[in-house]
Amino acid sequence: MQNIYDLSYTDLENYFLKKGDKKFKGQQVFEWLYRKRVTSFEEMTNLKKEVIALLKEEFEMRTINITKVEKDTDVRKYLFTLKDQEKIEAVLMNHLYGNSLCISTQVGCNMGCKFCESGRLKKVRNLEVHEMIEQILMVEEDCGKRISHVVVMGIGEPFDNYDHLIKFIEIVNHSKGIALGSRHITVSTCGIVPKIKEFMNLPYQVNLAISLHAPNNEIRNQIMPINHVYPIEILMDTLKEYIKKTNRRVTFEYILLDSINDTEECARELAQLVKGMNCYINLIPYNETNNISYKRTKSFNISRFYDILKKNRINVTIRREYGSNISAACGQLRSKKED
Ligand code: SAH
Secondary structure: OEEHHHOOHHHHHHHHHHOOOOOHHHHHHHHHHHOOOOOOHHHOOOOOHHHHHHHHHHEEOOOOEEEEEEEEOOEEEEEEEOOOOOEEEEEEEEEOOEEEEEOOOEEOOOOOOOOOOHHHOOOOEEOOHHHHHHHHHHHHHHHOOOOOEEEEOOOOOHHHHHHHHHHHHHHHHOOOOOOOOHHHEEEEEOOOHHHHHHHOOOOOOOEEEEEOOOOOHHHHHHHOOHHHHOOHHHHHHHHHHHHHHHOOOEEEEEEEEOOOOOOHHHHHHHHHHHOOOOEEEEEEEOOOOOOOOOOEOOHHHHHHHHHHHHHOOOOEEEOOOOOHHHOOOOOOOOOOOOO
16 A cells, blocks of 8 residues: 655645546645644545545555654664564754754665674665655654754665655655755765766755765775775766755765774875865764774874864864764664664
8 A cells, every 4th residue: 555655745736636636635635744744534624525535545644663762862762663563763863953863764774884883784675755754753743843954864875765765855845844944954875976966966955975984995995885886086076066066065974993094194185085175074983883893083083183184174073973872873773683
């Protein structure tokens, strides 16, 4: 059975047109779902009984359940169980500027980044559009607050589930629904070049973040297998094209791993690599995981790395850390199968 949250505003309008009904019904249903947040078709009281009956027959609504919520200062980690019993996670962070939710896009991940726990479980399947939408709805209902920012940086590679991702963005961005401004949505990718090219042609002003993590192919090949397919020079050329086309700034995420990519030489090489680009670098202290091959860089090295980038006039920030006590930090999601 189709899920109602898989349908965009236009899909709903077309659905009613196809049934020989008024396009306007699409808007009504959309508003019930996202403005009034009903959880059953019966609650859509301005629709005729026959219409409600039809919707009930053809669509399902909520499918995901909150299984566990872990809390830490300013952060909550949600474990969800999906209809087929698979598990995913989302992380809510309270910032001064609002509440930001980090959502998952896949069950498992196939990108195989060596340092990331989420990728240790191979991809089981892509999430459906409704499963991404439902993460937002469920968390807002649970915490009683409005989510102001969505970061697509949880489990999975969003550009490996591209079509669903784009539909998801269309729905959350729509002014008659959740109405999250596109500048409040960030998609993070390990660098799937053909999808970055498609993405730059879309009308949305969504933020793009790139998991770079190394200043050259030699190091990147060791830690991110995707680099064998789309090496750094191709990735950078594509991003320059992206910036030119969209006039938007790109974020580079760079995890500092002890003795691997945290040297002075790496910092200088990184500065050279991004020089002149409209971008900023977000330095991420590595969250240690069960994988003993990688250690967090010493805090001395974080400031040294930062200073070198600053001296080269690169925009750089150090990411504030959230949730490491409850394994909700980047790369720590769903590391234990028994959850
Ligand atoms: N697949 C996407 C989104 C998920 S990963 C991507 O690669 O961007 C989200 C971010 O967390 C990425 O930048 C990833 O490299 C980073 N990350 C993974 N493991 C981490 C760890 N142990 N500590 C800190 N950041 C980590």
